[in-house]
Amino acid sequence: MTTQQTVPHTDVVIIGAGIGGLTLALALRERGIQATLLERTSELREVGAAVALSANATNLYHRYGVYDALDEVSWPQTDLVFRDGRTGATLARTPVGESYKERFGADYWGIHRAELQRVLSGAVGMDSIRLSHKVTGLREEDDRVLIDLADGSQLSAGVVVGADGARSIVRKWIVGHDDAIYSGRSGFRGIVPTEQLTELPDPRAIQFWVGPTGHLLHYAIGGQGEDVNFLAVTRTPAQWTAQDWVVAAEDREKFAAFAGWHPAVTQMVGAVDIDQRWALMRRPPLRTWHRGRVVLLGDAAHALVPHHGQGANQSIEDTYVLAEELARGDLNNPTAAFEAYEARRKLRTRGVQFASWQVAEALQVPDGPEADARNAAMAETDFIEDKLAWIHGYDPTVDQGLRPGALVG
Numbered sequence: 001m002t003t004q005q006t007v008p009h010t011d012v013v014i015i016g017a018g019i020g021g022l023t024l025a026l027a028l029r030e031r032g033i034q035a036t037l038l039e040r041t042s043e044l045r046e047v048g049a050a051v052a053l054s055a056n057a058t059n060l061y062h063r064y065g066v067y068d069a070l071d072e073v074s075w076p077q078t079d080l081v082f083r084d085g086r087t088g089a090t091l092a093r094t095p096v097g098e099s100y101k102e103r104f105g106a107d108y109w110g111i112h113r114a115e116l117q118r119v120l121s122g123a124v125g126m127d128s129i130r131l132s133h134k135v136t137g138l139r140e141e142d143d144r145v146l147i148d149l150a151d152g153s154q155l156s157a158g159v160v161v162g163a164d165g166a167r168s169i170v171r172k173w174i175v176g177h178d179d180a181i182y183s184g185r186s187g188f189r190g191i192v193p194t195e196q197l198t199e200l201p202d203p204r205a206i207q208f209w210v211g212p213t214g215h216l217l218h219y220a221i222g223g224q225g226e227d228v229n230f231l232a233v234t235r236t237p238a239q240w241t242a243q244d245w246v247v248a249a250e251d252r253e254k255f256a257a258f259a260g261w262h263p264a265v266t267q268m269v270g271a272v273d274i275d276q277r278w279a280l281m282r283r284p285p286l287r288t289w290h291r292g293r294v295v296l297l298g299d300a301a302h303a304l305v306p307h308h309g310q311g312a313n314q315s316i317e318d319t320y321v322l323a324e325e326l327a328r329g330d331l332n333n334p335t336a337a338f339e340a341y342e343a344r345r346k347l348r349t350r351g352v353q354f355a356s357w358q359v360a361e362a363l364q365v366p367d368g369p370e371a372d373a374r375n376a377a378m379a380e381t382d383f384i385e386d387k388l389a390w391i392h393g394y395d396p397t398v399d400q401g402l403r404p405g406a407l408v409g
């Protein structure tokens with residue numbers, strides 16, 4: 001027999017207590033709306049190492065009251081550096097540090113995901129988070145949404161937000177099928193104590209080491225920059241045939257793309273035993289982010305490849321706009337609020353999505369004239385002003401009047 005659970009305080013249910021879901025709960029609370037989060041895992045333990053958070057997102061944590069707590073466990077990057085992966089030659093360097101904070105009003109943090117989740121869930125309060133609540137399906141009935149859970153029970157809500165990540169079940173319910181596309185690249189991730197990286201120049205900077213077969217991105221994390229988080233991206237395998245997006249890997253696979261690279265690269269990648277390979281998947285832009293009383297947020301709406309480091313940041317931007325529109329609108333009839341939210345967020349997130357796809361191409365070009373032209377252009381570029389200000393300097397609290405009708409795709 002199906003049992004019916006009740007949601008206390010509120011009718012807003014957020015599916016997924018990840019970065020987006022937890023931040024949305026804080027954004028809603030700031031506006032007097034209490035939400036209940038349903039999380040499939042039995043404890044809030046983030047997988048996947050660390051995350052870099054830029055000012056377009058970190059500024060919002062001032063507003064949500066957790067900036068100082070997060071700042072304590074984060075490292076503000078000193079510089080943004082691009083290097084030739086094999087020679088180590090500097091291709092471009094832009095200071096980040098204090099000038100970044102002055103320019104954008106908040107830091108560019110490297111933070112351990114577990115720390116981020118600890119601070120956010122502490123601020124939300126565990127009484128609002130239901131662990132071991134895996135959602136298996138949704139149904140609309142009268143003016144309610146019926147949420148099926150893996151244990152056979154059922155829950156009813158007036159407004160449902162699908163913040164359930166890149167493999168969102170809520171997205172599938174809205175789109176009707178799974179629309180993920182393998183990007184042709186996969187990655188290995190790891191965290192290494194900074195003191196072990198004796199070959200690494202600029203250990204407290206965010207750096208890209210580029211080459212024809214792959215690239216390595218790393219940045220410092222922790223309150224003292226005591227660890228370095230890396231993502232090593234390769235152009236293999238050509239096809240992704242596994243059902244899972246994270247598969248078992250042999251430790252030696254990580255070296256294939258980086259043989260003969262600079263010792264800083266091989267030392268970093270060699271410092272940890274790798275047993276997983278992550279598929280980097282693309283999601284095509286969605287025509288609509290909502291259906292009835294259900295709306296998408298974060299990766300569920302617009303999962304990105306991670307080459308601009310913007311997936312979490314875009315989820316956090318979403319939270320402000322969705323909370324504002326829900327508070328402005330009518331929770332009993334949320335369609336207008338959903339439409340306003342979607343209109344404000346679609347063009348922005350599509351632009352960042354497209355830019356993220358292009359970055360991988362620029363980081364992995366064949367040797368020869370194409371690489372020479374790329375390197376010459378890089379030397380002339382102020383990466384913060386010329387390439388990143390439109391992303392990191394974006395203020396989601398201002399309705400910029402951007403409407404998706406202008407964009408093809």
Ligand SMILES: Cc1cc2nc3c(=O)[nH]c(=O)nc-3n(C[C@H](O)[C@H](O)[C@H](O)COP(=O)(O)OP(=O)(O)OC[C@H]3O[C@@H](n4cnc5c(N)ncnc54)[C@H](O)[C@@H]3O)c2cc1C
Pocket residue numbers: 015016017018019020021038039040041050051052053133134135136163164165166168169187189231278297298299300304306308309310311312313314315
């Ligand atoms: C290799 C890699 C590196 C990255 N680096 C960066 C970076 O440096 N900066 C950046 O901004 N982004 C980065 N990203 C992207 C970032 O991780 C995501 O964009 C971000 O986590 C999205 O947040 P979210 O809340 O939308 O989803 P998630 O953080 O994935 O949270 C989804 C939550 O929903 C839960 N859930 C899922 N299904 C269900 C269900 N059926 N029922 C209940 N709960 C469910 C999950 O357990 C999870 O807690 C990276 C991604 C990858 C793959």
